Amino acid sequence: MTKTTELRQKDVTGLEAEIKSLQKAHFGLRMQKATQQLANTNTLRTTRRDIARAKTILAEKQAAK
Numbered sequence: 840m841t842k843t844t845e846l847r848q849k850d851v852t853g854l855e856a857e858i859k860s861l862q863k864a865h866f867g868l869r870m871q872k873a874t875q876q877l878a879n880t881n882t883l884r885t886t887r888r889d890i891a892r893a894k895t896i897l898a899e900k901q902a903a904k
Contacts (some may be wrong), residue, residue, distance in 0.1 A: 846896045854897040861890045 846854065865886040871877035 860892045
């Protein structure tokens with residue numbers, strides 16, 4: 840889980856890269872769930888929320904420009 844303070848320290852390009860990597864991880868987890876290889880389905884929820892958290896901070900930074 841990525842902490843909010845860590846995300847706030849990153850710049851806009853760093854946040855975009857973080858969002859992209861989280862989305863790739865989430866896609867991989869969804870594929871594992873579809874093929875029934877995912878034991879802990881709670882990780883889907885946490886990655887989805889991490890993506891939302893990063894997108895929110897990104898929007899705040901872009902609005903502050």
